[in-house]
Amino acid sequence: MKMGLMSLPRTPEESILFAKENGFNHVEVDLFKHPLERFSTERIKKIVKLSEENQVSLSVHTPYSMNPAERFSTIREAYKLYFLKAIEFTSAINGKWLTIHLGYHIGFPRDKFKAFKRTKQFIEEMLVHCDKKKVPLAIENVNPMPMNGELFYIGDSIAELKELFESWNSEYAKFCLDIGHAHTAEGVVQYVNAFKDKLVGIHVHDNHGEQDEHLGVGEGNIDWKTVLHSLKKVKNDVPLNLEIYDDKLKIKSKNIIEKILEETE
Numbered sequence: 001m002k003m004g005l006m007s008l009p010r011t012p013e014e015s016i017l018f019a020k021e022n023g024f025n026h027v028e029v030d031l032f033k034h035p036l037e038r039f040s041t042e043r044i045k046k047i048v049k050l051s052e053e054n055q056v057s058l059s060v061h062t063p064y065s066m067n068p069a070e071r072f073s074t075i076r077e078a079y080k081l082y083f084l085k086a087i088e089f090t091s092a093i094n095g096k097w098l099t100i101h102l103g104y105h106i107g108f109p110r111d112k113f114k115a116f117k118r119t120k121q122f123i124e125e126m127l128v129h130c131d132k133k134k135v136p137l138a139i140e141n142v143n144p145m146p147m148n149g150e151l152f153y154i155g156d157s158i159a160e161l162k163e164l165f166e167s168w169n170s171e172y173a174k175f176c177l178d179i180g181h182a183h184t185a186e187g188v189v190q191y192v193n194a195f196k197d198k199l200v201g202i203h204v205h206d207n208h209g210e211q212d213e214h215l216g217v218g219e220g221n222i223d224w225k226t227v228l229h230s231l232k233k234v235k236n237d238v239p240l241n242l243e244i245y246d247d248k249l250k251i252k253s254k255n256i257i258e259k260i261l262e263e264t265e
């Protein structure tokens with residue numbers, strides 16, 4: 001399986017060169033750390049050239065703070081404009097897919113279904129543009145938030161994601177498996193089995209099963225052997241993108257993964 005990394009904390013340009021130097025084949029451009037507003041047409045051209053020269057493929061991640069479930073329509077419309085720009089940007093840099101989070105509900109848990117409906121509608125509209133631009137939209141599974149809090153993510157369970165996928169009628173509605181997030185929810189293998197047919201992207205990081213931590217591979221308690229084995233069996237061609245910040249930890253994690261993959265030949 002190929003290895004990739006998120007452009008964190010480096011710029012996409014630096015990340016492509018880092019990927020090339022260290023044997024990675026893919027970079028996911030993170031638009032939270034590197035906002036869309038910073039990419040001129042000129043810069044986009046240079047990134048495409050750099051990606052081609054170094055044979056490092058690209059994908060894009062919208063800022064995780066954006067909320068397709070936003071209650072107020074004026075603000076929700078602004079998010080739509082940003083999403084449309086992100087779809088255009090993904091197409092312009094020859095990105096293989098655009099990863100998104102489905103947003104969040106603030107309030108009583110019993111009212112989450114209203115936010116869920118808004119997200120469903122929002123993504124349906126975005127998929128029309130994805131179809132036109134031929135940009136796969138990779139919906140990422142997220143970590144469940146504590147029930148005694150006030151903020152709840154959309155897309156934090158297999159059941160919720162299944163319902164959404166069943167409602168969208170587009171071949172561009174795809175899935176990004178976040179291994180760390182799945183480990184804090186029903187379990188990684190369960191997510192692999194549920195959405196293997198839609199899988200286009202993978203985020204790799206570790207935790208202790210309680211909360212999102214973005215640790216290096218082996219620093220938490222994910223059973224990497226089982227996880228990598230199950231992924232290799234169902235989808236061999238999706239790059240394993242490290243969503244880890246420290247450079248040394250990225251290389252260490254890559255080495256651990258490659259060793260496990262060799263052993264499961």
Ligand SMILES: [Zn+2]
Pocket residue numbers: 140178203243
């Ligand atoms: Zn992720």
